[in-house]
Amino acid sequence: MDLTGLGLRVTAARPHVLLATVPGGAAVRLAAERLLSSRDWPQVPTPAQADLLLVAGPDSPESQAALERLWRDLPAPRARVHARTADEVEAALDAGRALLGSPAVQHESAALPAEAGGHQEGEHGSRERHEGDGQAPGHGGEGGGQGERRADDAHGGPGGGHTPHDAGQDREAEHGDGGQAHDDQDADGHGNPGGHGGHGGHGGGRTEMPGGLPMAEQGADRDGLALDQLHVSLGPFLADWPAGLTIRLVLQGDVVQRAGVDEPATPAAGGAAEPYWAQPWLRVASGERVPVGEAVRRRAAAHLDSLGRLLAVAGWPAEAVRARRLRDDLLSGAPRAAVAPRLERFTRRVGRSRTLAWLTSGIGVVTAQKAREAGVSGPAARAGGDVTARYRQWLTDIRRDLPRLEDAAPLDVAMEESPRGLWSAEDPPSAALIALLPRLLEGAELAAARLVVASLDPEPDELAARSAVEVARG
């Protein structure tokens, strides 16, 4: 009896999915979340737990290295599928299931150790990933087959060519300059652009650490103690996290000591860089006539999406699922009467939860004045307070929008704010939210930091739209 084959079939019956949303993939993510929930395919946050890597969104050369990293960390049985548009999700999931259930494919996948995936040594060693969007086209062309592409150079710095993953296999090699990579990383957050091809052999003097990684180094903390620091990044591919946002943290214990935001990655040039949640506003800007009801519906759904994220981060999965169901119902055009009672129950349960308010109070305070000074105009500014105030503001806004879901009057961009604030292509509301983040995160606990980000919930895709505007002008 082929027990392994049986196990594969069972795995394929309920695959655990690692959903990686690339920039510009919001609509695909929504379709995927809806489908995964209805099929009872659990979404998992890390590769170790996953069988299926579902990449949601348009091709994004800048995200390729990080996707490769995730993919190489998935243990067999595994499959990787890519849904570029919302319509492709169902087919992609079915393809993934077929791949997972196929013994031939999986035996091959397991027999190919990681070396085969990413061990093309050499010429890509100095490539940088975080220098900004100008490089995107160049990246797309190089590297050939995606499966062969080295993902290890994502980090930049002199150690870029020699990563833990390699060194696990070839420990003897001269990879000692990892510590230096760490220093550089420390200095400017994302490695120095420029040639580091020559550093490869300079590591001889250092003590070799297991796995080719340096140990954590000390740094002064806020109380003046010298403590070990860990460099951990939140994003680009993190569950319940804005797609395309990367925040690099220096952690001491679980306290964020420093936080730096990377320039958001952008979809491939020429791709649909339209931020999904601001679509009605963009369409008005391009001269189209959009009914207010549609915009209001999109805004309420956006708030529900943000709430779903916040509740998931706050560890309340049952209510997060409810928020996402309501969001999906709104987006699928459900009439007000069908949604209103459930929405009412949801806003009551979450809005009046004393426990949730107790757990989120005093975290990430942004006063109304500070918000205005920072150029924030949306719910975050009107809430003027902590995480509690902000999620309650979302709930209030949703209830306020509810009677207008079927309003057919034309949308006035100056009157109706987009989900994250008054829409302006030059200065999208999310830019101000992202600018707030480093100051709010520093000194916060990791859990609090996640709550702060989730309660502001910036949409990096909006920034991509801005750079598209700039490109068009320039």
Added chain:
Amino acid sequence: MSATTAALSLLGISLIAVGGVYGAASVVRIGSGALGAAPFGSGLEPTEHAVSRFHVRWYTVTMLFLAFDMEMVFMYPWTRVISAMGPSAVIEMFVFLAVLVTGVVYAWREGALRWT
């Protein structure tokens, strides 16, 4: 069957079961080698070993906890002798607890129970 035998047998049975599951997996699992993976870093490479001197900011609470944990060592046997010892046992135990709780209140006012 003595209590010690029972406890050891139960341990043995659970370890055999655990070993059985690992054994079954080693027979059934796909592929022969282990996958060389990196710890999850949101898609980025790790920059250093995660095992480090962790900044445990709640260490003052651990001191308080130790005091109470020692107190438990007295309180477990105490439960068995209340009637035999009479009111003095109850008074002594709860005066002792009151002293400890006073310490907790002091620590609380000093902010030892908050670290964020």
Added chain:
Amino acid sequence: MVEAGAWWTLLAAPGLLVVLAALAVAGNAVLDARNAGRPVGVAGAVRPFLDVPRALVVQPRRLPAADRLLWRAGVVTVPVAAVLSTLVIPFGGHVVADLSVGVVWFNAMEVLTWAGLWLAGWGPNAAFSLVGGYRFLAQGLAYELPLMFALISAATGAESLRVGDIAAAQDGLWYAVWMPVAFAAYLAGVLAFSFLGPFAYPAGRDLAGGVLGEVSGVDRLLLRAGRWLWLASGAAMAVPLFLGGGAGPGLPAWAWSLVKTLLVLGLLVWGLRRLPVIRADRYVEFAWVVLIPLTIVQALVPAVVNLNR
């Protein structure tokens, strides 16, 4: 009186524990399905068990410089300690071993999860796991003492640390009725040492799974099973401690034990989804300033009652 030491109990106790844990998982799956708008039925209830064969076929992973020995030791400790805790839990008229210090034994096994989870977080040499492991220690500082005072309240009521005696001492009036604070603190403690629901802090979604983030295959299966085994064990222990054990009219003792255990288990599974994760940085203060004084006063009640007896 309970009868101890029958050889078949050595297999029955773990077997029953696994069945109860499986029922809890199935019940949780049903609630999940209803919440997500999927059809509710047996098919949905058993779907989580597809993870078991799946865990067996998964290729092992090797992380750079992971402490594999400690990691695995930690992972194995959690379910094994849960099974060992059943040594002293009477079910109907039977128990594996009626230790004179049964309450202390249960407490000691539960505290083993501190070591187990911390090691499981430390082992993989991954930042999020490490933070998750430490999170459980912080959580332990908050939940452990109220739980211990709750256990001691029950033991004080019976003036015995033997679980069978405690069940027998509740003749007529359950401890859950006149020690409600202890009962509530105990149930919160059960959720906490199972690190489920509002106490899933060490395995938080905000940490990409925390202690569960890097485990795969059998390790993952055991650690997750450990949570539900502990939930089942805690529910089973609540019956002799607070709900009069197998006593009850009409039905045999084992049936009453089963009914009461299932009710407590159902209550816990239902309660899992009612609250967000209570972070230790908030819970520690609440536990020390509110719960500990309350449970101490609660322990005083049976002590005074004993004196007047």
